[in-house]
Amino acid sequence: MAWNVIIAGGGFGGAAAARELERILPKQSARLLMANETNFALYTPFLPEAAAGTLEPRHVVTPLRDILKRTYLRIGSIVAHDPEAKTVELRPKHGAAETLPYDQLLLSLGSVSRVLPVPGLAEHAVGFKSLADAIYLRNHVIETLEEANATDDPARREELLTYVFVGGGYAGLEALAELQDFAADAMDRYPRARLHGMRWVLVEAADRVLPEIDLQLAEYALRELRGRGIDIRLQTTLEEVGGDFARLSSEETLATRTVVWTAGVAPQPILKQLSVPLDERGRVPVDEFLRVQGLDSVWAIGDCAAAPDPRGGTCPPTAQHAVRQGPVAACNIAAELGVGSPQRFAYKSEASFVNLGRYKAVGRIGERTFRGFPAWWLARSYHMSQIPGNARKARAVLDWTASLPFRRDISEVGSIGHPKPLI
Numbered sequence: 001m002a003w004n005v006i007i008a009g010g011g012f013g014g015a016a017a018a019r020e021l022e023r024i025l026p027k028q029s030a031r032l033l034m035a036n037e038t039n040f041a042l043y044t045p046f047l048p049e050a051a052a053g054t055l056e057p058r059h060v061v062t063p064l065r066d067i068l069k070r071t072y073l074r075i076g077s078i079v080a081h082d083p084e085a086k087t088v089e090l091r092p093k094h095g096a097a098e099t100l101p102y103d104q105l106l107l108s109l110g111s112v113s114r115v116l117p118v119p120g121l122a123e124h125a126v127g128f129k130s131l132a133d134a135i136y137l138r139n140h141v142i143e144t145l146e147e148a149n150a151t152d153d154p155a156r157r158e159e160l161l162t163y164v165f166v167g168g169g170y171a172g173l174e175a176l177a178e179l180q181d182f183a184a185d186a187m188d189r190y191p192r193a194r195l196h197g198m199r200w201v202l203v204e205a206a207d208r209v210l211p212e213i214d215l216q217l218a219e220y221a222l223r224e225l226r227g228r229g230i231d232i233r234l235q236t237t238l239e240e241v242g243g244d245f246a247r248l249s250s251e252e253t254l255a256t257r258t259v260v261w262t263a264g265v266a267p268q269p270i271l272k273q274l275s276v277p278l279d280e281r282g283r284v285p286v287d288e289f290l291r292v293q294g295l296d297s298v299w300a301i302g303d304c305a306a307a308p309d310p311r312g313g314t315c316p317p318t319a320q321h322a323v324r325q326g327p328v329a330a331c332n333i334a335a336e337l338g339v340g341s342p343q344r345f346a347y348k349s350e351a352s353f354v355n356l357g358r359y360k361a362v363g364r365i366g367e368r369t370f371r372g373f374p375a376w377w378l379a380r381s382y383h384m385s386q387i388p389g390n391a392r393k394a395r396a397v398l399d400w401t402a403s404l405p406f407r408r409d410i411s412e413v414g415s416i417g418h419p420k421p422l423i
């Protein structure tokens with residue numbers, strides 16, 4: 001008899017787990033099924049570069065069918081779970097929902113943007129979590145430069161050339177840094193807008209940025225960005241957003257048409273419907289073997305899990321942790337099915353990098369810190385080793401190489417994917 005193993009979610013954690021399961025479980029002994037909302041895995045660390053146009057949007061995703069060898073991929077959402085009957089419900093993109101039985105279930109559903117009840121946020125701010133967000137922002141920034149160059153109204157120009165990012169985690173900081181770098185280069189071709197100058201503001205509620213990495217490196221990144229003229233407001237919150245303003249807790253109102261909300265992540269809301277225990281932050285608590293507390297045969301990894309961090313507390317929501325938890329969960333699932341022995345999750349992050357624009361980054365490996373081009377190059381090499389598949393690696397290298405001798409591409413292509421009606 002073959003065991004049914006279901007992997008719910010095919011991002012960093014899920015894809016790493018599936019690859020390991022394919023490697024260690026004999027073919028005849030297990031049927032592997034992955035359910036994911038899309039047929040690709042998104043390499044989020046490159047999202048800011050897709051937004052800045054250094055990388056082609058298609059090159060920051062990898063088709064899951066290229067990664068998986070014998071895992072059956074189903075496109076759709078897991079919407080229900082019955083731990084007694086050991087079944088999950090899959091709602092495919094098209095067609096009726098299906099009940100799928102499992103012997104072992106791995107939850108690797110990732111996270112969503114954490115949204116707070118700020119007036120006007122839903123109507124006027126954008127997030128930065130998906131490929132669609134990255135493409136939208138790039139086109140939006142180009143549009144604001146075009147409009148700012150065309151208008152004779154200085155107040156309107158001020159609104160158009162002020163960009164506000166809320167939340168100083170990886171996503172917010174890297175997105176702001178890449179887009180600011182892109183816009184600063186693009187400005188050469190917008191002489192009237194250049195005369196006015198741009199304003200980039202980062203608003204962060206805490207007294208530091210980058211909670212995912214150690215304080216020393218985070219402060220290093222902060223100094224770099226402040227040195228570039230980016231206005232970073234710590235211990236400040238966004239109080240209200242409108243179509244042309246952002247009001248801060250410092251009582252200052254910024255005239256702006258761009259508010260990007262990157263104030264942290266929350267686990268997938270669907271977890272509430274999956275009959276699994278949740279901690280106070282909505283994550284699935286797991287033990288050091290990544291087994292969901294109180295449930296047999298259910299495991300959770302990545303952003304949706306609260307896994308004990310060997311350094312203390314719970315693991316931060318990073319790809320670094322998700323890709324290491326995947327193979328550990330795979331080993332423990334296999335051990336449960338009688339193959340191999342269980343493993344504890346013992347990974348301690350030794351290196352971190354933060355991309356801050358073209359050829360700009362800060363990073364740390366062990367005790368050594370790096371900045372500028374060496375940090376950028378090291379970050380590139382690290383990410384290259386992590387992108388799944390040789391074809392995708394080659395495409396990313398070609399993009400970076402091709403962008404070296406050329407100016408930034410400032411075509412505004414927001415119409416892609418939105419065909420004009422025939423009449």
Ligand SMILES: Cc1cc2nc3c(=O)[nH]c(=O)nc-3n(C[C@H](O)[C@H](O)[C@H](O)COP(=O)(O)OP(=O)(O)OC[C@H]3O[C@@H](n4cnc5c(N)ncnc54)[C@H](O)[C@@H]3O)c2cc1C
Nearest residue numbers: 009011012013044045077078110302303317318319320322
């Ligand atoms: C802009 C940005 C930059 C980042 N940079 C870095 C970085 O430099 N370094 C770093 O370590 N981390 C970085 N991160 C964080 C990193 O992306 C996450 O920690 C990582 O993606 C978590 O992996 P995961 O497997 O838990 O979830 P994900 O990779 O998000 O995968 C979850 C998958 O589950 C699928 N899914 C969701 N709900 C369902 C459902 N109901 N049914 C089926 N499938 C479902 C989704 O489609 C997705 O494919 C960044 C994040 C962002 C947004």
